[in-house]
Amino acid sequence: xxVSPPDKTISFxxxxxxxxxxxxxxGVLVWAVFNDMLGANPAExxxxxxxxxxxxxxxxxxxxxxxxxxxRSPWLIKLRRMLGLYVFFYASIHMxxxxxxxxxxxxxxxxxxxxxxxxxxVGFLAxxxxxPLVLTSTNKMIRRLKKNWVKLHKLIYVIAVLAILxxxxxxxxxxxxxxxxxxxxxxxxxxxxxxxxxxxxx
Amino acid sequence: xxxxxxxxxxxxASEITPxxxxxxxxxxxxxxxxxxxxxxxxxxxxxxxxxxPDLEASQFNASDKLTPxxxxxxxxxxxxxxxxxxxxxxxxxxxxxxxxxIAVEGECNKPGVFNLEDFIKPYALQEYIYRLRCVxxxxxxxxxVGFSLADMLKQFEPNSNAKYVEFTTLLDKSRLPGQARRxxxxxxxxxxxxxxxxxxxxxxxxxxxxDILPSQNGAPIRxxxxxxxxxxxxxxxxKIRFTETQPKATWNERAPEEYGFYSNVNPEVDxxxxxxxxxRRIGEPFWKPKHKTQMFNGYGEQVAHxxxxxxxxxxx
Numbered sequence: 045x046x047v048s049p050p051d052k053t054i055s056f057x058x059x060x061x062x063x064x065x066x067x068x069x070x071g072v073l074v075w076a077v078f079n080d081m082l083g084a085n086p087a088e089x090x091x092x093x094x095x096x097x098x099x100x101x102x103x104x105x106x107x108x109x110x111x112x113x114x115x116r117s118p119w120l121i122k123l124r125r126m127l128g129l130y131v132f133f134y135a136s137i138h139m140x141x142x143x144x145x146x147x148x149x150x151x152x153x154x155x156x157x158x159x160x161x162x163x164x165x166v167g168f169l170a171x172x173x174x175x176p177l178v179l180t181s182t183n184k185m186i187r188r189l190k191k192n193w194v195k196l197h198k199l200i201y202v203i204a205v206l207a208i209l210x211x212x213x214x215x216x217x218x219x220x221x222x223x224x225x226x227x228x229x230x231x232x233x234x235x236x237x238x239x240x241x242x243x244x245x246x
Numbered sequence: 247x248x249x250x251x252x253x254x255x256x257x258x259a260s261e262i263t264p265x266x267x268x269x270x271x272x273x274x275x276x277x278x279x280x281x282x283x284x285x286x287x288x289x290x291x292x293x294x295x296x297x298x299p300d301l302e303a304s305q306f307n308a309s310d311k312l313t314p315x316x317x318x319x320x321x322x323x324x325x326x327x328x329x330x331x332x333x334x335x336x337x338x339x340x341x342x343x344x345x346x347x348i349a350v351e352g353e354c355n356k357p358g359v360f361n362l363e364d365f366i367k368p369y370a371l372q373e374y375i376y377r378l379r380c381v382x383x384x385x386x387x388x389x390x391v392g393f394s395l396a397d398m399l400k401q402f403e404p405n406s407n408a409k410y411v412e413f414t415t416l417l418d419k420s421r422l423p424g425q426a427r428r429x430x431x432x433x434x435x436x437x438x439x440x441x442x443x444x445x446x447x448x449x450x451x452x453x454x455x456x457d458i459l460p461s462q463n464g465a466p467i468r469x470x471x472x473x474x475x476x477x478x479x480x481x482x483x484x485k486i487r488f489t490e491t492q493p494k495a496t497w498n499e500r501a502p503e504e505y506g507f508y509s510n511v512n513p514e515v516d517x518x519x520x521x522x523x524x525x526r527r528i529g530e531p532f533w534k535p536k537h538k539t540q541m542f543n544g545y546g547e548q549v550a551h552x553x554x555x556x557x558x559x560x561x562x
Binding site (some may be wrong): 083090145161162213220 | 316317320323325329332340382384427428430500516519520522526528529532533535536
């Protein structure tokens with residue numbers, strides 16, 4: 045049986061290291077901005093990269109449960125909140141790049157875009173749905189909401205599907221990358237269905 | 247130790263290379279390259295040598311600031327060399343545009359198959375500085391080297407059935423590896439109505455920035471139609487056909503509700519998925535506001551009459 049690292053190691057080594065690791069993509073992007081390494085269209089690159097990192101962190105967060113079961117390492121659950129908050133962190137930067145470098149804070153135009161463009165509508169919706177999850181991510185809220193917390197946080201599956209849809213409606217012709225992300229999400233969702241079935245919930 | 251700095255009066259006249267001699271040298275270089283026109287690769291040219299260093303400017307040249315060469319040649323939509331923006335530049339070495347021939351077919355009196363050199367020989371090349379507006383919402387200002395499409399088409403004497411002109415890109419997945427994946431329905435096809443094609447604005451481009459076209463920009467010969475979205479300006483052309491019916495243009499066939507046959511730049515008609523009101527000018531700092539997109543990309547004076555009485559929302 046794999047053993048769980050001591051609580052102290054988790055709190056003072058693993059979590060800080062993971063925290064910094066999750067900041068790395070942003071660090072690389074910022075570094076690239078200041079060294080003019082984002083190519084001919086830096087605004088598009090920034091929006092694209094932060095969007096993809098949001099999706100990646102979302103999939104990583106959803107992978108925590110299956111991975112901890114497969115590796116028989118229940119302690120991994122202690123890392124999930126941080127990963128989930130990083131989804132929101134990258135989603136916020138993704139939003140900001142759109143509001144700033146695409147729309148230049150033109151509120152009317154942004155509202156029109158959100159209403160009129162399905163891919164922006166679903167992206168915006170996914171972002172909004174993340175907010176209650178962030179607000180209820182504290183230990184106190186988990187205790188207070190009890191079973192409702194679990195129900196509420198099932199929203200993440202809706203968000204994940206919206207995120208994929210957001211990506212899908214953006215693609216012009218080449219779906220290869222999208223298909224990879226989509227398949228990973230399907231796998232993660234099927235795992236959960238399978239688990240439910242085993243428990244006889246169905 | 248003293249450093250001797252010669253002033254102009256110190257330099258003997260005999261030391262100065264006479265202008266005629268160095269001009270001759272340039273001329274020699276040019277002729278040498280011209281004789282191997284488009285058969286030579288970039289590697290054979292000294293770094294400083296541009297193939298067409300001083301061309302006459304076209305009458306329609308835009309006064310906008312040029313997009314840097316580096317950007318023009320590293321940010322491309324040329325799915326035949328990969329779907330990422332940087333892919334065409336990365337994969338450029340896989341595409342050798344030599345030898346090259348062009349077939350002219352269809353409703354005309356003088357069809358034929360020509361090698362590239364013969365094909366472009368009749369025309370005086372000029373520099374055309376045109377704005378290029380991509381349907382994705384970005385734009386560039388590019389100094390093309392080329393010649394009038396209309397002048398070229400007239401050589402083949404289109405007949406009265408020629409209502410459209412159709413262009414086709416090379417189909418060869420060994421040279422254009424992107425064609426191994428069916429991202430689009432290869433080969434890429436584009437078309438113009440004959441009166442659009444006969445307008446003085448569209449050109450056949452064989453170069454940019456005074457030099458031959460890099461592979462990623464559609465070597466060795468491409469179309470440039472400055473008042474239409476960039477995808478109409480088909481690259482690496484091997485076939486030109488005069489037709490009576492509207493050509494089946496690739497993007498139009500792929501998603502007719504998103505990419506019209508006309509695809510004139512029009513800030514009033516949005517792409518179903520994004521706005522076309524503004525555009526990001528590549529090469530400008532990304533924190534600077536975008537440009538307002540102009541009707542017909544600012545070429546209305548030359549082309550608006552082509553669409554008189556047409557509903558441009560319907561015929562987008």
